[in-house]
Amino acid sequence: QTLTEADLALAEGELSQQFAQMPPEQRRAAALSAAIEIKVMAAQAVTTGLDKDPDFQRRMAFLQQRALHGEMVEKDVIGKVTDAEIRARYDQEIANTPPTNEVHARHILVKTKEEADTIIKQLDGGADFQKLANEHTSDPSGKTSGGDLGWFGPGQMVPEFDKAVFALAVGKYTEQPVQSQFGWHVIQVEDKRAKQPPAFDQVKDQARQAVIRDKYIALVKSLRAEAKVEIPDEKLKKTVDALENTK
Known part of the structure; x- marks a missing residue:
């Protein structure tokens, strides 16, 4: 049987994943070798009647x-x-x-309402939110970022958190602790934007x-x-x- 350039090109295309890491010339040789193997085995299969x-x-x-x-x-x-x-x-x-309203927020997560109430009182007294987050939050990702949650849109947080954070004005924090399945949150909104x-x-x-x-x-x-x-x-x-x- 004759193996044409078209046959070789087809073999290279069909077997490209097997030879993807090879240099072009080596890939061509490997494709030719594989095509020859396929041709001779297929011919033998026909001889023995496997195709029937x-x-x-x-x-x-x-x-x-x-x-x-x-x-x-x-x-x-x-x-x-x-x-x-x-x-x-x-x-x-x-x-x-329509544009999606997004907020950039921070939060402090604690286990009890009493802890959250204490943190809110400290904020009322002028304490720095980021510093309190680094000191008190039980959210591992917030301990070194001041409780930063980045930007997010509606529905990306648990419902209780979602409702509270989107009700806040920029620069404000929750006056009452927010309870969710994770614990008690004190939330602050850094900024808002309409995502186009x-x-x-x-x-x-x-x-x-x-x-x-x-x-x-x-x-x-x-x-x-x-x-x-x-x-x-x-x-x-x-x-x-x-x-x-x-x-």
Whole structure:
């Protein structure tokens, strides 16, 4: 059998992960060696009739269908996505999203309400919040950062904490301790801001993937309807239908 340059290029592409760390010339030689092994073993398999085995033929039929599926996705889904569609998806789902209110806060976490009350009294007397956090908080990440939590938006903290922190004005701290599943918190808001939606270039790939997903689902639904797919097992059919409805 003849092994052509096209065969070698195909082998390099298909086996690229195995040879990824090799220099180009060595990678080419390794791909050629692997291609020769595959050719001679396949020829022997045909000689002994392995290609006629029903299980093998079923696997090959499935692999062929899978490869054709991939070609269809490339040609009729990915290949038909336009820049205008990507931009429209961004404008629809991201650009028009209202800004998210975020806060930059600090907290001091203690085990008892009495400890929290004492800390609030110290703050009322002019004590420095960051210093008290370093001295008293039981939150390991806050012991060297003055209880700094950085910036976060609604829903990122437990509900009790979330409600209290977003009710505070900039520079203010909670006048009453806030209880959560972790203990008692004294919270201070450093700053607030409205976080704008990300720019198009930042999320272009995500928008593109969303367009691809929708095109793929639409194509599959259309083809399934034309094919009139029937599943005799009623229980399995319900499970498949439920799965399809989530797409």
